[in-house]
Amino acid sequence: xxxxxxxxxxxxYNSGKVSVEALKDINVDVEENEFIxxxxxxxxxxxxxxxxxxxLDAPSSxxxxxxxxxxxxxxxxxLADIRNRKIGFVFQNFNLLPYASAYENVELPLIFGxxxxxxxxxxxxxxxxxxxxxxxAEHKPTExxxxxxxxxxxxxxxxxxxxxxxxxxxxxxxxxxxxxxxMEIFHELHRDGATLIVITHDRQIANNIPRVIKLKDGLVVDxx
Amino acid sequence: MRHLWYLLRLFISDFNKQRKKITLTIxxxxxxxxxxxxxxxxxxxxxxxxxxxxxxxGKGIVIVWPGQTSKSYKGLPxxxxxWMKPEDxxxxxxxxxxxxxxxGEFSRWGVDIRYGEELMGRHCTGVTPSYENLRYxxxxxxxxxxxxxxxxxxxxxxxxxxxxxxxxxxxEEAVGxxxxxxxxxxxxxxxxxxxxxxxxxxxxxxxxxxIPMTTFGTIFGDVYxxxxxxxxxxxxxxxxxxxxxxxxxxxKYKFDPNDERAxxxxxxxxxxxxxxxxxxxxxxxMGIIGGLTxxxxxxxxxxxxxxxxxxxxxxxxxxxxMGAKPRYILWEFILEALMxxxxxxxxxxxxxxxxxRVIRQIPIEDExxxxxxxxxxxxxxxxxxxxxxxxxxxxxxxxxxRRAAKINPAESLRYE
Ligand SMILES: Nc1ncnc2c1ncn2[C@@H]1O[C@H](COP(=O)(O)OP(=O)(O)O)[C@@H](O)[C@H]1O
Ligand SMILES: [Mg+2]
Numbered sequence: 244x245x246x247x248x249x250x251x252x253x254x255x256y257n258s259g260k261v262s263v264e265a266l267k268d269i270n271v272d273v274e275e276n277e278f279i280x281x282x283x284x285x286x287x288x289x290x291x292x293x294x295x296x297x298x299l300d301a302p303s304s305x306x307x308x309x310x311x312x313x314x315x316x317x318x319x320x321x322l323a324d325i326r327n328r329k330i331g332f333v334f335q336n337f338n339l340l341p342y343a344s345a346y347e348n349v350e351l352p353l354i355f356g357x358x359x360x361x362x363x364x365x366x367x368x369x370x371x372x373x374x375x376x377x378x379x380a381e382h383k384p385t386e387x388x389x390x391x392x393x394x395x396x397x398x399x400x401x402x403x404x405x406x407x408x409x410x411x412x413x414x415x416x417x418x419x420x421x422x423x424x425x426m427e428i429f430h431e432l433h434r435d436g437a438t439l440i441v442i443t444h445d446r447q448i449a450n451n452i453p454r455v456i457k458l459k460d461g462l463v464v465d466x467x
Numbered sequence: 468m469r470h471l472w473y474l475l476r477l478f479i480s481d482f483n484k485q486r487k488k489i490t491l492t493i494x495x496x497x498x499x500x501x502x503x504x505x506x507x508x509x510x511x512x513x514x515x516x517x518x519x520x521x522x523x524x525g526k527g528i529v530i531v532w533p534g535q536t537s538k539s540y541k542g543l544p545x546x547x548x549x550w551m552k553p554e555d556x557x558x559x560x561x562x563x564x565x566x567x568x569x570x571g572e573f574s575r576w577g578v579d580i581r582y583g584e585e586l587m588g589r590h591c592t593g594v595t596p597s598y599e600n601l602r603y604x605x606x607x608x609x610x611x612x613x614x615x616x617x618x619x620x621x622x623x624x625x626x627x628x629x630x631x632x633x634x635x636x637x638x639e640e641a642v643g644x645x646x647x648x649x650x651x652x653x654x655x656x657x658x659x660x661x662x663x664x665x666x667x668x669x670x671x672x673x674x675x676x677x678i679p680m681t682t683f684g685t686i687f688g689d690v691y692x693x694x695x696x697x698x699x700x701x702x703x704x705x706x707x708x709x710x711x712x713x714x715x716x717x718x719k720y721k722f723d724p725n726d727e728r729a730x731x732x733x734x735x736x737x738x739x740x741x742x743x744x745x746x747x748x749x750x751x752x753m754g755i756i757g758g759l760t761x762x763x764x765x766x767x768x769x770x771x772x773x774x775x776x777x778x779x780x781x782x783x784x785x786x787x788x789m790g791a792k793p794r795y796i797l798w799e800f801i802l803e804a805l806m807x808x809x810x811x812x813x814x815x816x817x818x819x820x821x822x823x824r825v826i827r828q829i830p831i832e833d834e835x836x837x838x839x840x841x842x843x844x845x846x847x848x849x850x851x852x853x854x855x856x857x858x859x860x861x862x863x864x865x866x867x868x869r870r871a872a873k874i875n876p877a878e879s880l881r882y883e
Contacts, residue, residue: 290881294877294880299787299875319793323790323791323793326789326790338781338880342480343476351786355791356790399789
């Protein structure tokens with residue numbers, strides 16, 4: 244059974260008088276340990292699709308089945324649990340808490356997951372080590388470069404060993420060197436068995452990803 | 468622990484961004500707390516002063532004056548005078564187990580009392596030893612009250628109200644001295660401790676001259692009680708005890724036990740109960756006024772929290788994406804509101820404590836101000852204030868927090 248199943252999925256935004264059909268009849272399956280790039284012009288619905296995959300938003304119609312469970316049937320607390328354990332998010336603008344250190348940012352999902360302090364400590368250090376930032380644990384985000392902030396964000400996304408990693412233009416705010424090292428980490432994670440879905444504008448990056456989903460005006464298309 | 472540390476840091480970062488507003492709100496809460504505590508403790512001081520004055524005549528007692536019948540009974544006409552004798556006291560105590568203690572007095576106005584050259588007319592009572600406790604005739608250090616032996620031997624001993632002693636002896640030691648009451652020599656055995664008495668009949672106790680009932684009878688020839696006093700074992704039984712007194716006396720002196728004119732009764736338990744209720748009402752009223760002041764400050768806290776929620780919208784979205792449950796978001800903001808409340812409350816308690824301490828040190832001579840000028844902070848007041856404070860801070864945090872917890876994470880992540 245696929246890890247992710249989307250059947251006839253629609254998303255409509257109603258803001259005042261205008262309503263936007265951001266997604267139209269989406270049918271997408273994702274198998275375990277797939278590495279997928281989502282590409283498409285700005286406003287084509289990529290972020291909307293990713294938010295639904297990450298249980299941050301609900302579709303207007305159609306079914307979203309994650310790991311065998313119909314997401315629309317789940318209660319808010321259960322959804323929070325899923326986001327905490329099964330999904331790791333990486334954002335274009337990092338979204339680190341500005342007043343907290345790298346260490347504390349990575350610790351956050353572990354706290355939400357109810358992990359005890361001793362295990363938290365070793366886990367955070369292990370994660371920071373993995374992204375090569377063990378020596379920056381006590382630094383605030385403002386004291387880090389863009390690439391380093393994104394690596395902290397990846398460490399945070401990996402905190403509870405999620406099955407799926409969702410990244411919305413993770414290299415959008417980075418120079419090509421920093422972006423390259425982020426993509427390298429993603430490829431490593433893929434080799435280690437993770438399922439990854441990455442939105443990107445970068446043709447180069449997309450070309451190195453096994454499967455590409457193209458979106459245009461809310462529709463999945465064969466070519467852009 | 469880690470949670471609290473995060474929250475404190477969140478609070479500090481919010482504080483830095485809304486410094487002026489939060490400072491003002493903390494001050495408003497402090498002011499509300501001060502006014503609540505001040506109002507309640509002035510109320511408490513007033514209550515204690517009034518209660519002390521009220522019970523200075525005796526606590527839990529019923530005072531009885533024999534009167535005239537207003538109903539004809541068993542062939543006897545109405546308008547008959549009822550006379551009570553000293554032996555009726557022991558009869559009532561024997562017959563009515565609900566009554567704990569009885570007492571009585573003979574009394575007379577304008578009795579001469581002389582010490583050396585000093586001569587004055589006073590209200591003189593001849594009483595039973597039970598007056599010491601029933602009517603709070605408490606002797607000062609070095610003296611004593613009239614006892615049973617004084618009664619049995621009809622001793623010529625006198626117990627003086629402190630005002631009388633003051634005027635007669637002018638600061639000289641009174642106990643052991645010889646005074647003349649209607650030219651009969653008496654030894655002073657005690658002087659009453661001063662008391663603020665607001666309830667009284669035939670003048671305040673501190674102006675009286677008190678001698679044994681039997682001695683009084685010998686000198687003035689009285690045989691009938693002017694006043695009879697009883698105290699029920701438990702205050703709740705007072706109505707029953709009163710009816711029993713009517714019944715026992717009615718059967719002895721042949722009057723209708725429902726004839727309330729035959730014996731006039733002053734039920735101080737009832738008056739004190741009413742008084743207590745009125746004072747409680749005043750305190751609740753004052754608490755509500757103080758509470759409203761705090762409520763206004765609470766609106767300020769709510770306002771700050773709404774701004775904070777709006778400012779942290781994106782952060783809330785990030786936390787939700789990381790798996791924060793709605794209740795975590797909820798508590799985060801409620802605790803922050805409570806922190807503002809606690810800070811303000813702490814400052815308020817401090818200020819109120821200082822103000823009350825200062826006020827209590829100001830000496831007051833004025834009679835009316837004596838009742839108002841002694842604010843008292845009791846544990847109850849502190850607890851009530853803390854509870855009101857917490858509730859208001861909680862509510863001030865709750866509604867903005869609920870908005871935060873309902874935020875759609877996808878939308879808040881788009882929010883700039
Ligand atoms: N919360 C929202 N309210 C109204 N319209 C929205 C909202 N989110 C997205 N949209 C609209 O939906 C469409 C798709 O947006 P999005 O998924 O962000 O596109 P992309 O990520 O591909 O740039 C856009 O037209 C956008 O304006
Ligand atoms: Mg987007």
